[in-house]
Amino acid sequence: MPADRGPKRPLRSAQTYGKADRDGFIHRSWMKSQGLPDDVFDGRPVIGICNTWSELTPCNAGLRDLAEHVKRGVWEAGGLPLEFPVTSLGETQMRPTAMLFRNLVSMDVEESIRGNPIDGVVLLGGCDKTTPAQLMGAASVDLPTMVVSSGPMLNGKFRGRDIGSGTDVWKFSEAVRAGEMSLKDFMSAETGMSRSAGVCMTMGTASSMASLVEALGMSLPANASLPAVDARRRTLAHETGRRIVALVRDDVRMSQIVTRAAFENAIRVHAAIGGSTNAVIHLLALAGRLGVPLSLADFDHLSRDVPLLVDLQPSGRYLMEDFHYAGGVPAVLKRLGERLHRDALTVSGRTLGAVADEGEVYNDEVIRPWDRPVSPSSGTWVLSGNLCPQGAILKPNAASPDLLQHRGRAVVFETIEDFKARIDAAELEVDETSILVLKGCGPRGYPGMPEVGNMPLPAKLLARGVKDMVRISDARMSGTAFGTVILHVAPEAEAGGPLAIVQTGDEIEFDGPGRTLNLLVSDAEIARRQALRGPGEAAPARGYAGLYVRHVLQADAGCDFDFLVGGSGDVVRRESH
Numbered sequence: 001m002p003a004d005r006g007p008k009r010p011l012r013s014a015q016t017y018g019k020a021d022r023d024g025f026i027h028r029s030w031m032k033s034q035g036l037p038d039d040v041f042d043g044r045p046v047i048g049i050c051n052t053w054s055e056l057t058p059c060n061a062g063l064r065d066l067a068e069h070v071k072r073g074v075w076e077a078g079g080l081p082l083e084f085p086v087t088s089l090g091e092t093q094m095r096p097t098a099m100l101f102r103n104l105v106s107m108d109v110e111e112s113i114r115g116n117p118i119d120g121v122v123l124l125g126g127c128d129k130t131t132p133a134q135l136m137g138a139a140s141v142d143l144p145t146m147v148v149s150s151g152p153m154l155n156g157k158f159r160g161r162d163i164g165s166g167t168d169v170w171k172f173s174e175a176v177r178a179g180e181m182s183l184k185d186f187m188s189a190e191t192g193m194s195r196s197a198g199v200c201m202t203m204g205t206a207s208s209m210a211s212l213v214e215a216l217g218m219s220l221p222a223n224a225s226l227p228a229v230d231a232r233r234r235t236l237a238h239e240t241g242r243r244i245v246a247l248v249r250d251d252v253r254m255s256q257i258v259t260r261a262a263f264e265n266a267i268r269v270h271a272a273i274g275g276s277t278n279a280v281i282h283l284l285a286l287a288g289r290l291g292v293p294l295s296l297a298d299f300d301h302l303s304r305d306v307p308l309l310v311d312l313q314p315s316g317r318y319l320m321e322d323f324h325y326a327g328g329v330p331a332v333l334k335r336l337g338e339r340l341h342r343d344a345l346t347v348s349g350r351t352l353g354a355v356a357d358e359g360e361v362y363n364d365e366v367i368r369p370w371d372r373p374v375s376p377s378s379g380t381w382v383l384s385g386n387l388c389p390q391g392a393i394l395k396p397n398a399a400s401p402d403l404l405q406h407r408g409r410a411v412v413f414e415t416i417e418d419f420k421a422r423i424d425a426a427e428l429e430v431d432e433t434s435i436l437v438l439k440g441c442g443p444r445g446y447p448g449m450p451e452v453g454n455m456p457l458p459a460k461l462l463a464r465g466v467k468d469m470v471r472i473s474d475a476r477m478s479g480t481a482f483g484t485v486i487l488h489v490a491p492e493a494e495a496g497g498p499l500a501i502v503q504t505g506d507e508i509e510f511d512g513p514g515r516t517l518n519l520l521v522s523d524a525e526i527a528r529r530q531a532l533r534g535p536g537e538a539a540p541a542r543g544y545a546g547l548y549v550r551h552v553l554q555a556d557a558g559c560d561f562d563f564l565v566g567g568s569g570d571v572v573r574r575e576s577h
């Protein structure tokens with residue numbers, strides 16, 4: 001052991017590399033084919049670097065470089081770094097939706113960690129689903145674990161102004177449909193939006209999850225906001241490499257960091273930053289892996305007294321680069337003050353309270369003071385009622401205040417294809433008081449629960465200047481999207497939820513402040529329609545999609561697979577030969 005102190009308990013890698021027998025020969029000899037000298041198998045901590053780099057995940061393009069900097073830190077601290085790839089998920093590239101494969105990647109991560117002789121792991125992720133998939137997989141093994149995120153892209157630029165990933169795509173697209181922007185201008189914005197490696201630079205799902213990683217205590221400070229191409233992200237990676245070796249020596253497991261208190265901190269930060277609705281699903285799934293009790297209702301009650309403090313798109317004006325220069329997550333922690341569990345431990349070795357104390361706010365416009373928030377309401381509203389027996393959610397600060405209490409006539413689309421075929425039809429009976437209802441986009445129904453809940457508005461209403469309508473579905477929406485959009489209706493239509501029996505012309509009543517969502521149809525009529533329901537779409541019979549529809553849980557349980565909830569620890573009892 002080259003360092004001055006040994007581990008708190010025997011390293012699991014010693015079971016592989018510490019044996020002077022045939023098995024030890026096999027394990028070491030093949031590793032030496034990579035140029036590793038004898039003395040790296042001297043009982044030092046072996047650190048896995050779990051990398052989701054892929055050219056098909058452009059948001060994670062910087063991770064190959066960052067892995068090298070993690071390795072420097074690991075070597076320096078007396079560990080042996082070994083990088084390994086797992087399946088990556090490019091949010092903008094994968095069809096039918098990257099969410100279909102989040103659980104698959106979590107299985108890849110879990111089994112890669114458990115099956116290999118590693119003592120601790122650094123997770124390199126960024127694009128939306130890679131971070132939760134890695135956290136979920138690692139949680140089910142529960143080794144000492146840290147995260148280094150991709151970091152956000154540089155701010156987008158178009159004709160002298162900043163533009164935000166996703167958020168401005170939705171805005172520009174609606175402007176084209178309303179006849180306010182030419183197609184030529186629309187196309188010319190494409191290159192300026194994505195100017196560097198890194199994740200969407202709005203507070204979309206990737207930056208929300210990276211911020212929550214920080215709030216959970218799973219990364220070093222500033223991990224979420226340091227731009228992907230900032231040299232200090234390399235420094236952060238280097239320091240993470242040093243630190244993970246110390247965590248292994250001290251045997252600080254992921255479950256000691258990601259506790260109920262850590263989740264409560266994350267939910268409060270999620271509210272203050274105006275985080276993505278997708279984070280609700282991912283945190284619920286992560287809690288399930290760790291056995292931490294967490295419910296949809298927790299998101300509502302824990303965020304009720306937290307205003308929107310961070311003025312970032314899609315809820316506000318600025319972008320992640322601005323957020324970093326304003327102080328990033330540590331500054332938000334400082335603003336949250338006593339509303340956090342300050343004694344929650346972080347992988348830095350300090351408490352979250354100590355990290356908050358070191359936070360500084362450098363720009364009060366980007367990170368607002370408590371008495372001058374961007375909006376008094378933030379977080380997640382969790383709705384209940386006869387249309388969503390297991391809940392539905394709404395992001396209040398992305399919605400129009402005048403639509404937060406609304407009663408209207410449903411205009412129903414049975415599938416997303418039905419929606420696309422009819423939404424711009426001249427004969428569609430719809431006005432701005434209507435409520436658009438979309439079915440068949442839940443975890444089982446699509447399958448994979450795509451980000452289509454922020455349905456584009458009818459072109460004829462856009463042309464009249466309508467900017468928002470109440471929309472309801474069992475789908476998700478992009479973290480970069482906005483609008484009065486009620487999402488994650490559970491049970492979904494395909495699973496027999498009441499959403500399935502809504503018909504065009506029905507009245508729906510939505511009361512945001514009262515947290516209710518009701519179909520104004522009698523119980524007898526609902527029962528009659530349920531009895532008439534035919535079988536849903538034939539589920540895929542084979543392959544991963546077949547496994548998915550048979551085992552995926554509903555949104556209120558995080559859309560994990562029923563057989564993946566919980567963990568199996570890090571012990572492997574049998575040899576491979």
Ligand code: FES
Nearest residue numbers: 059127199200206
């Ligand atoms: Fe990858 Fe937004 S598409 S982070």
